[in-house]
């Protein structure tokens with residue numbers, strides 16, 4: 001369908017134009033896109049331009065021209081216009097939500113507050129500790145007692161998990177007598193989510209009442225002393241996405257979350273690292289516990305040898321595709337942070353033809369499965385320790 005409303009905007013069902021599916025009616029719910037009109041349809045200029053001239057997305061609108069070069073203009077049926085003469089479209093609540101979440105790059109305080117209220121009301125508790133489960137480490141959330149489970153799809157304005165090893169559930173309950181909430185599944189940059197969206201749940205945690213963030217991840221060991229299955233307690237990071245000009249705090253700063261220019265030295269709580277080292281000794285796994293520097297790359301590719309060499313020269317001990325932006329967001333809103341990497345594979349920095357030297361997600365998940373018990377014990381003992389100080 002090609003047409004215009006009385007404002008002179010042109011709408012079209014042609015695939016070269018934005019959101020052509022939005023106008024499909026199914027009669028269940030009306031949603032008006034008046035405030036997003038420029039996004040929802042091509043402008044008149046776009047389709048009335050010279051034949052073959054590119055529209056906003058770089059595609060030519062030639063199919064909307066008559067042979068004399070004049071645009072084909074078909075009046076919009078009155079039945080599609082609302083009282084403001086704007087085109088209305090019909091979406092199910094699910095479609096509307098999916099569109100909203102898809103289009104949302106930054107989340108205003110009020111939206112985060114709404115999500116937090118939904119979780120606090122639905123669980124009947126205010127968690128003190130927030131846990132983010134890394135790839136294959138979802139069993140950390142299985143430790144939680146009296147659990148109330150929220151599927152991400154059912155949480156208003158929440159993105160969905162798309163990666164194997166990330167279930168896409170938020171679990172709220174108690175662990176060692178402390179109210180906690182755990183994300184069984186995180187959001188990664190490579191899934192197509194902007195960093196602010198990847199770490200938006202950390203702000204939700206904050207507004208739920210969380211004071212401590214426990215972030216976990218699966219990572220490749222670059223430090224040659226690390227073995228597969230070891231645990232590296234993060235004491236610092238190198239923000240490679242930040243080097244490339246990307247930050248979860250990009251855009252206007254809302255001081256209700258934190259300052260415009262937060263400092264990141266001492267981001268990783270020293271007391272919690274020391275406590276975890278002690279716990280590692282008590283568990284008899286001290287030789288498998290290291291303290292080191294993590295770096296997050298954008299993924300989803302694993303690193304080249306040259307990249308690994310560069311990271312090693314920069315002092316990086318383990319490399320992954322997450323956590324850093326979550327830690328930045330947590331520090332921005334003054335949460336205490338404890339984070340660790342489970343070393344799921346060794347990153348060889350020598351050129352080799354051997355297939356075994358190549359990282360792969362199956363191996364990452366398999367190692368996480370084998371080591372999840374040790375990771376669970378470390379986390380629950382550390383929470384038990386925090387509980388004593390509360």
Ligand SMILES: O=P(O)(O)O[C@@H]1C[C@H](O)[C@@H](CO)O1
Nearest residue numbers: 134135217218321322361364
């Ligand atoms: O979510 P994390 O950082 O634990 O997951 C790592 C990075 C990639 O998502 C995946 C690669 O195997 O594991």
